[in-house]
Amino acid sequence: xxxxxxxxxxxxxxxxxxxxxxxxxxxxxxxxxxxxxxxxxxxxxxxxxxxxxxxxxxxxxxxxxxxxxxxxxxxxxxxxxxxxxxxxxxxxxxxxxxxxxxxxxxxxxxxxxxxxxxxxxxxxxxxxxxxxxxxxxxxxxxxxxxxxxxxxxxxxxxxxxxxxxxxxxxxxxxxxxxxxxxxxxxxxxxxxxxxxxxxxxxxxxxxxxxxxxxxxxxxxxxxxxxxxxxxxxxxxxxxxxxxxxxxxxxxxxxxxxxxxxxxxxxxxxxxxxxxxxxxxxxxxxxxxxxxxxxxxxxxxxxxxxxx
Numbered sequence: 001x002x003x004x005x006x007x008x009x010x011x012x013x014x015x016x017x018x019x020x021x022x023x024x025x026x027x028x029x030x031x032x033x034x035x036x037x038x039x040x041x042x043x044x045x046x047x048x049x050x051x052x053x054x055x056x057x058x059x060x061x062x063x064x065x066x067x068x069x070x071x072x073x074x075x076x077x078x079x080x081x082x083x084x085x086x087x088x089x090x091x092x093x094x095x096x097x098x099x100x101x102x103x104x105x106x107x108x109x110x111x112x113x114x115x116x117x118x119x120x121x122x123x124x125x126x127x128x129x130x131x132x133x134x135x136x137x138x139x140x141x142x143x144x145x146x147x148x149x150x151x152x153x154x155x156x157x158x159x160x161x162x163x164x165x166x167x168x169x170x171x172x173x174x175x176x177x178x179x180x181x182x183x184x185x186x187x188x189x190x191x192x193x194x195x196x197x198x199x200x201x202x203x204x205x206x207x208x209x210x211x212x213x214x215x216x217x218x219x220x221x222x223x224x225x226x227x228x229x230x231x232x233x234x235x236x237x238x239x240x241x242x243x244x245x246x247x248x249x250x251x252x253x254x255x256x257x258x259x260x261x262x263x264x265x266x267x268x269x270x271x272x273x274x275x276x277x278x279x280x281x282x283x284x285x286x287x288x289x290x291x292x293x294x295x296x297x298x299x300x301x302x303x304x305x306x307x
Contacts, residue, residue, distance in 0.1 A: 013092055020050045020091065022215040026203075027086040028079075029219035033195045033226050036079035041066065046087070056088035067115075078116045085110050086200060096208040098160060100124075100153050100189070107190055107197045119191040124149050129188065133230050135264045141233045143188035152187045156180065165209060171253060177209055178202070178248040179241075186233040195226045211252040221247065227264045238266050 015023075024046045028038050045062060048054040054062075063084065067077045089109055096102075108122025130140035144152045160180045165173050181202045188194045199218060206213055218225065228243040243264050249255030 014052075015091055017050055020087075022219075023087045023090050024050065024083070025219040026090075026215035027083040029222045030086060030196050030199055031079040031083060031222075033199075033222045034078075036082075037076065038079045038083050039073065039076040042076075042080040042083060046084075049087075056084055056091070059084050060088075074116060078114050081114050082110050082196065086196070089200060090203060096204050098157055098205075100150070102204075103184075103189065103197060103201060106200050107193055110196060110200070111193050117192070119193070121193075124189045125191045127191070129191070133227075133234075135227045135230055136234055136238065136266055139234070141186065141188075141230055143186065149187060149189050153184075153189075156183045156187070171249075173209060174206075174211065174248050174252050175245060177205060178244060181205065182229055182232045182244060185229050195229070198229075199225065206252055214251055214254075217247060217251045221250075221259050224259050224262075224264070231264050 028043075031038060042059075042063065045054065045059045049056060049059060060081070063077075063080055066072050067074065067080075089106065104122045104124075111117045111119075111121040125146050128146055129143050131143075132138045133140060163176060165176070168176060181198060184201070185194065185198045190197065199222070203213055203215075203218075224243075225247055228247050231238065231240050232244045233239070243262060246255065246257040246259060246262065250257055250259065
């Protein structure tokens with residue numbers, strides 16, 4: 001530009017191949033949260049990006065052309081377009097900020113211009129919502145009332161700002177940060193796309209706190225991640241942070257919990273309580289056998305309510 005002594009320069013983010021591959025795998029895995037699957041067409045395009053033969057912008061252009069044709073299977077459109085956008089967003093270093101602005105930016109970047117995503121993007125909902133959760137036997141988490149969203153965020157942001165992470169051990173830091181993410185998820189500010197938006201926000205936050213992230217957790221266990229958030233934010237008698245703690249330890253602390261072996265359904269915990277015999281000595285077993293089934297169920301109900 002004439003008269004400009006310090007012109008802007010183009011910036012290309014040349015990440016290592018393994019890093020790019022991990023981002024794509026995590027992006028694909030996150031679609032499972034909503035029961036979506038990326039197409040083989042995108043999988044092949046992602047390989048070209050990893051090899052440096054295509055850019056994210058070029059892939060997005062090709063997807064737009066593909067899904068504007070009659071040949072395309074529209075069932076894969078949301079998964080494909082959101083996958084490339086997640087990978088693109090996470091590939092670009094940017095200063096992190098804790099704000100509703102950042103959440104809206106992420107949501108808008110992921111879901112704008114997708115025909116099959118028929119909800120407002122980058123804007124908070126103006127209706128109250130609920131969702132039947134299989135792990136709660138059909139019950140729903142209480143998602144914040146639409147007219148209280150800003151107040152809820154203000155409270156959570158203020159509480160998070162009071163933390164001094166430099167005083168915490170790594171495990172404390174990780175679990176405290178994930179508790180914050182869980183609180184934000186419970187607000188559920190958008191009509192749809194909350195968990196994928198929260199996951200991207202969480203990855204950015206953990207990076208900002210200096211953690212190395214094992215993206216295979218989102219690649220292989222994204223549905224578990226959502227169910228763990230449900231169990232962390234449901235009715236108090238069903239709340240159990242253990243499941244989210246296990247995910248967090250695997251994600252950023254080098255943990256090796258076998259998440260596939262954990263069943264998050266509330267019925268499983270009731271069954272475990274009904275089998276209290278396993279943890280009792282012989283005298284307690286004999287005593288327990290004399291208790292009728294109704295009394296036993298009342299005992300378990302009261303026990304869960306006290307937790």
